[in-house]
Amino acid sequence: MNFEFTEKSKQLQSDISRFMEQHIYPIEKAHDEFVENNRWQHYPDSEKLKSLAKSKGLWNLFLPKGYGDLSPGLTNLEYAPLAELMGKVIWSSEIFNCSAPDTGNMEVLAKYGSATQQEQWLKPLMNGEIRSAFLMTEPAVASSDATNIETSIVKDGDEYVINGRKWWSSGAMNPACRFFIVMGKTNPDAERHVQQSMILVPKDTPGVNIIRPLKVFGNYDSPEGHAEIELNNVRVPAASLIQNEGDGxxxxxxxxxxxxxxxxxxxxxxxxxxxxxxxxxxxxxxxxxxxxxxxxxxxxxxxxxxxxxxxxxxxxxxxxxxxxxxxxxxxxxxxxxxxxxxxxxxxxxxxxxxxxxxxxxxxxxxxxxxxxxxxxxxxxxxxxxxxxxxxxxxxxxxxxxx
Ligand SMILES: Cc1cc2nc3c(=O)[nH]c(=O)nc-3n(C[C@H](O)[C@H](O)[C@H](O)COP(=O)(O)OP(=O)(O)OC[C@H]3O[C@@H](n4cnc5c(N)ncnc54)[C@H](O)[C@@H]3O)c2cc1C
CATH class of the missing domain: 1.20.140.10 (Butyryl-CoA Dehydrogenase, subunit A, domain 3)
Structure with missing residues (x-):
């Protein structure tokens, strides 16, 4: 193992440090006060900062070079010190389009999404125009064992019908959140690890009901938030399934x-x-x-x-x-x-x-x-x-x- 960082990583470390010094630390307090007092609203300068980070090439750095043209071309080892710098101000990773849960959702779509799914959801997500959430955990079952998940995803003609209740859906309260990746069961009778599938659900689909935001030790984590969500006969086109039934x-x-x-x-x-x-x-x-x-x-x-x-x-x-x-x-x-x-x-x-x-x-x-x-x-x-x-x-x- 050689942990000597490449020139590319060192240059980006210095660029991100400078960006943090010039644009993030000076507004840290104002940002925190704003989101505390204006629930589910973005800090007014966030979009300007994102554009600036993008123009400087400090954008989507998390996506490893194995993803070809979609990736800015870093290895995980090159990215590690950059994420560490972003971690010094918790919310700053979003300014660089490197924040959870969108990073994970982008990787899923980049790796497993169809061309249509990538065009509809991955592209705007990678441009930072929209946000997303990942709905796996359920209040009714011990979700640390993902095979327990009970939400049903049932094929009906050229649609899937989804029923279930999720919680701890991080990012779902975000006013910019447009879609969810939902994990559920398409075949509860199959072998334990192939009962599950993942499906894309636009947030504004009829039957998607945001029940409430959950607090984390009294904090709403605004503007992203963590939602409890009911999925009540939610219908999406069959082409919304990611890969095949059983791949979830x-x-x-x-x-x-x-x-x-x-x-x-x-x-x-x-x-x-x-x-x-x-x-x-x-x-x-x-x-x-x-x-x-x-x-x-x-x-x-x-x-x-x-x-x-x-x-x-x-x-x-x-x-x-x-x-x-x-x-x-x-x-x-x-x-x-x-x-x-x-x-x-x-x-x-x-x-x-x-x-x-x-x-x-x-x-x-x-x-x-x-x-x-x-x-x-x-x-x-x-x-x-x-x-x-x-x-x-x-x-x-x-x-x-x-
Ligand atoms: C801030 C926050 C953000 C989250 N964001 C998301 C999100 O975006 N999307 C999403 O789907 N979920 C999210 N989660 C949910 C999170 O992934 C689950 O809470 C976690 O997987 C545990 O599931 P559970 O809450 O059902 O706990 P349970 O499965 O009920 O487990 C409770 C406890 O049982 C014990 N336990 C379980 N298994 C074992 C074992 N094998 N050995 C010993 N003890 C064990 C552990 O102490 C464990 O903490 C988030 C949670 C938090 C707190």
Missing amino acids: FAIAQGRLGPGRIHHCMRLIGGAQRALDMMCTRVASRKAFGKQISGFSSIRQDIALSRCEIEQARLLTLATADKIDRFGIKEAKDLVAMIKIVVPQMTCNVVDRAIQAFGGMGVCQDTPLPGFWLYGRTVRIADGPDEVHMYQLGRNTIKQSMI
Whole structure:
């Protein structure tokens, strides 16, 4: 493994850092206040910033070069430090059209979508003109086991009819969200992993009812939000199916791998920023006649945080490198490892930073609560920690028996 970044990646790192310094950090507070006070509305300058990022070539960088002309041509290893920089301001990845859940949905459509589906949905998504959501999780069943999903997708002539209830549909509250990728069952009697299919559903289709937005620890995560949605006799043309009946589970696996590593890359950026902020803060305040940075407990917290971030970063780069060289399937154990390690590391590091900031650490004056929330929720989203440990443990035992 050689983690020396290519010239192309280094140039983009410097371009993104400059963009963040010039256009993102200066409006961070104003942006956060606006979205807090204007639910389901975009910050007024967001579109201008997106156009600027696009004009500078800082756009869709997440899509690896295997996607040919659709991709700006980076490997996962080249993209990792760029996503880390974007992770320093949680909402900034959307400015570069690199935000979840659209990135995962774009990969699904780029990999499995028909020419018509790509023209209708992928093109505007890649241009940043619309947003999307991914509807897998259901309130009625333990959705960490995707084979439990109960939503039905039934063929009726040249249409499919969809019935079910979803929740935690991230991005579905976004006023720019135009369509969903819905996972359901086309054949509940088939073998366990081929019962599922994925289908495209325009958000304004009759029978799509947004029941309510869900709060995350009291936050609406506006303007994207997370919705509970009822699908009541929703009819779409048969050509809306992605690939074939029974391919849904395999497509979901292909979608979630890259999504997981992107979350980890961004979380490392959040953790690094928390540590940098902690160092500045403790060097600027005194308690009991001493600089706070001089207390050994604080230095231990800082040292430990630095070790943990670097460990997580190296593991994430190793995962990116393995995906680039051998494909997502071969890298599945490493993807599980980072999914277990990175969100927990972020929570630990950010928690120490919050402690060092005292009361300021828990209020809206720093991005620290947002970083902690992101780490905490990723411990559940895209598969809870325990599920990854369960599968990684099983694979590790299997491999040791060979
Ligand atoms: C902020 C956020 C955003 C999300 N965004 C989306 C989205 O856009 N689209 C979407 O479809 N879903 C989304 N989700 C849903 C998320 O993927 C699910 O919550 C997750 O897969 C767990 O499913 P569940 O909630 O049904 O929990 P359950 O499946 O009921 O699991 C509950 C708990 O049971 C335990 N458990 C389960 N399996 C095992 C095991 N094998 N070993 C030990 N313990 C186990 C774990 O502690 C687990 O947390 C999001 C969730 C959050 C919090």
